[in-house]
Amino acid sequence: MDIVVPVKMVPDLVEELEVNAEGTDLDRSVMKLRINEFDEHAVEEALGLKGRHGARVTVLAVDTGDVDETLFTCLAKGADRAVKITGDFQNGVSSHTMAAVLAKVIAGMPHDLILAGVQAADDRDGQVGVLLGATMGLPHVSVVTGVEPAGDKAVSVRQEYAGGLVAELEVDLPAVLGIQAARQAPRYAPVSKVRQIMKTAKLEAIAAPAVDAGAGSTVRRLAKPEVAGRAEFIEGSPEEVAERLYAILTERGLVK
Amino acid sequence: MLNDVAVVLEHMEGVLAEVSFEMLAKGRELARASGGRLVAVLPGHGVRNLVDELGAADVVTLVEHEALAHYTPEAYVRALAAALTALEPRAALVASSSMGLDQAGALSVRLGWPLCAYCRDAHLDGDGLSAVSQIYGGKLLAEAVVQGAHAICAMLPGAAQAAEGRAPGTPAVEMISPPDLVALPVRFKRLIRPEAGDVDITRESVLVSVGRGIQSQDNIPLLEELAHALGGALSASRPIVDQGWLPKTRQVGKSGLSVKPKLYVAVGISGAPEHIEGMRGAELILAINTDPGAPIFDVAHYGVVSDLFDVLPLLTEKIKSRA
Ligand SMILES: Cc1cc2nc3c(=O)[nH]c(=O)nc-3n(C[C@H](O)[C@H](O)[C@H](O)COP(=O)(O)OP(=O)(O)OC[C@H]3O[C@@H](n4cnc5c(N)ncnc54)[C@H](O)[C@@H]3O)c2cc1C
Numbered sequence: 001m002d003i004v005v006p007v008k009m010v011p012d013l014v015e016e017l018e019v020n021a022e023g024t025d026l027d028r029s030v031m032k033l034r035i036n037e038f039d040e041h042a043v044e045e046a047l048g049l050k051g052r053h054g055a056r057v058t059v060l061a062v063d064t065g066d067v068d069e070t071l072f073t074c075l076a077k078g079a080d081r082a083v084k085i086t087g088d089f090q091n092g093v094s095s096h097t098m099a100a101v102l103a104k105v106i107a108g109m110p111h112d113l114i115l116a117g118v119q120a121a122d123d124r125d126g127q128v129g130v131l132l133g134a135t136m137g138l139p140h141v142s143v144v145t146g147v148e149p150a151g152d153k154a155v156s157v158r159q160e161y162a163g164g165l166v167a168e169l170e171v172d173l174p175a176v177l178g179i180q181a182a183r184q185a186p187r188y189a190p191v192s193k194v195r196q197i198m199k200t201a202k203l204e205a206i207a208a209p210a211v212d213a214g215a216g217s218t219v220r221r222l223a224k225p226e227v228a229g230r231a232e233f234i235e236g237s238p239e240e241v242a243e244r245l246y247a248i249l250t251e252r253g254l255v256k
Numbered sequence: 257m258l259n260d261v262a263v264v265l266e267h268m269e270g271v272l273a274e275v276s277f278e279m280l281a282k283g284r285e286l287a288r289a290s291g292g293r294l295v296a297v298l299p300g301h302g303v304r305n306l307v308d309e310l311g312a313a314d315v316v317t318l319v320e321h322e323a324l325a326h327y328t329p330e331a332y333v334r335a336l337a338a339a340l341t342a343l344e345p346r347a348a349l350v351a352s353s354s355m356g357l358d359q360a361g362a363l364s365v366r367l368g369w370p371l372c373a374y375c376r377d378a379h380l381d382g383d384g385l386s387a388v389s390q391i392y393g394g395k396l397l398a399e400a401v402v403q404g405a406h407a408i409c410a411m412l413p414g415a416a417q418a419a420e421g422r423a424p425g426t427p428a429v430e431m432i433s434p435p436d437l438v439a440l441p442v443r444f445k446r447l448i449r450p451e452a453g454d455v456d457i458t459r460e461s462v463l464v465s466v467g468r469g470i471q472s473q474d475n476i477p478l479l480e481e482l483a484h485a486l487g488g489a490l491s492a493s494r495p496i497v498d499q500g501w502l503p504k505t506r507q508v509g510k511s512g513l514s515v516k517p518k519l520y521v522a523v524g525i526s527g528a529p530e531h532i533e534g535m536r537g538a539e540l541i542l543a544i545n546t547d548p549g550a551p552i553f554d555v556a557h558y559g560v561v562s563d564l565f566d567v568l569p570l571l572t573e574k575i576k577s578r579a
Contacts, residue, residue, distance in 0.1 A: 013393045013526065016549060096364070096371075118357065124389045124398050126371040126410075130361030139330050139441040142357035143511065156445070159329075160511045161268060161354045164450030164504055169328060172441035178357065180511070181498045216370025216407070217387070217400040225390070225397050225551075231543060231559030241560055242570035245542065248558060252540060254462065254486065254519050255575050 007039035038117025044182035076189035087208030099131035100211035118178035125215035133176035142178035259292030262345035280421030301325035311425035323437035326444035329358035335434035394551035453505025462488025469524015509534035527552025
């Protein structure tokens with residue numbers, strides 16, 4: 001089975017996000033990027049399938065900046081092939097555009113199963129996986145937590161809904177799945193192994209094909225939410241904070 | 257018609273989702289601005305009885321087919337594409353839910369209509385349609401102007417008041433029969449219900465909720481102690497459950513449970529929209545997080561910007577040693 005995993009880089013949300021002077025986008029010059037956490041789960045699910053059933057795993061990334069280390073890390077974890085899709089993407093790329101680019105690139109390589117992260121922190125115009133499935137005319141299932149082969153030409157997947165309700169669905173291949181969580185927590189590749197792979201392995205580069213797809217909307221304002229009832233902050237030494245919290249809980253009869 | 261507003265309804269096991277009523281409320285507002293009708297789109301099999309709950313809509317478009325008896329993405333997307341093609345609404349509201357994640361993107365590509373995801377709000381005025389998307393884990397809002405005559409907005413739960421989307425009366429029903437629902441590439445097998453856990457977090461009046469800020473499973477007892485001291489139980493964000501540190505029955509949020517305790521203590525939880533969806537109804541929310549920009553502080557009543565390991569043990573001690 002050939003499994004393709006498109007991964008994308010997103011701003012690290014632990015860092016402070018700076019908005020540009022126009023107030024319409026992030027200030028990309030100061031941004032720290034990391035792999036979308038759900039894509040990490042997609043990679044893990046692919047490697048898990050490879051381990052259990054055998055598969056060839058190809059990881060793809062549109063080069064929006066800083067993708068090399070991420071791709072090498074995927075190789076260090078056990079991916080067979082890592083491909084960087086190059087082009088003018090430094091100012092970010094809409095999900096519709098990314099899906100259209102990926103669709104053309106993936107069409108040219110063997111693909112039985114395409115695993116994408118269910119969503120990413122920046123996909124304002126939709127999630128790449130579902131857009132990719134529709135663009136390629138392939139079936140797609142979102143919010144997937146478990147994938148197992150069901151014969152040669154289908155997989156059995158679990159789709160999660162609210163309240164912990166789960167449906168088991170059978171999906172004909174080729175298909176695109178939006179992975180919510182891998183069967184196991186994503187594996188870790190030691191830095192030494194990543195360094196070594198960087199010396200010995202090569203990333204393949206494919207120039208992005210021209211596409212005619214965009215978000216169909218334009219951001220006119222990007223800003224922190226203005227919230228009416230933001231928290232009242234309790235400050236002081238840990239001792240003082242604990243004292244105040246205790247007082248609040250007592251006042252409300254929550255400590256009896 | 258070109259100025260109608262369509263709301264794609266969501267139901268599971270014969271019950272309409274709360275977010276559907278919220279979207280009807282928002283849809284009513286948009287339809288008022290556009291001067292069109294509010295059309296509720298109801299795909300399913302044997303769901304006509306649900307029409308009685310849809311008094312807020314001007315008309316219900318029922319897409320009835322036996323292949324829609326159980327939810328599957330492919331069949332529902334085909335059915336909805338047929339309905340929306342026939343309706344040609346100015347805007348179609350789809351829930352930002354598991355089903356909505358399947359539908360909104362697929363419809364956007366199939367119909368060639370722009371999509372705005374994670375919408376907190378949408379407006380129609382002289383400048384056209386604009387949508388406010390909550391992105392970057394809830395840290396930023398992006399207000400966008402949408403091009404074209406039609407668009408899809410994926411609405412986050414909580415974007416409008418469900419009560420305003422509930423109205424008496426039974427609107428007129430128009431039937432649309434969907435095409436080609438045979439040889440479907442996605443097939444329903446079975447529904448798996450969550451196993452009952454040792455604790456039902458929806459019934460607890462105090463929840464101490466653990467997030468990834470806890471860093472290691474070894475630190476869970478620290479919070480368990482606080483939960484016990486408060487006479488409550490432990491709940492968690494999704495990553496804690498994915499890692500197997502607490503059972504699925506303790507998960508709060510979009511793909512977990514919705515809780516409304518008297519007290520919710522969010523510890524090392526960033527406050528992603530998918531988490532907030534499940535706990536914003538709590539009476540009192542305390543949040544402890546090292547990041548002053550964490551969105552959890554937007555819903556919390558009291559916030560502490562600090563390392564959880566500094567403050568919580570002290571608080572637990574105080575509660576335990578009360579007179
Ligand atoms: C379809 C879908 C459904 C989902 N359903 C759910 C759901 O039901 N429930 C859910 O929770 N999530 C759900 N998610 C996941 C959600 O998007 C977030 O990834 C998740 O809520 C993040 O959990 P977290 O806040 O614990 O972790 P993070 O976002 O990583 O936050 C950890 C926080 O801990 C803080 N921190 C770190 N160290 C310390 C310290 N020492 N002291 C204090 N604070 C510290 C950090 O500042 C950070 O804010 C869903 C996602 C999708 C796509």
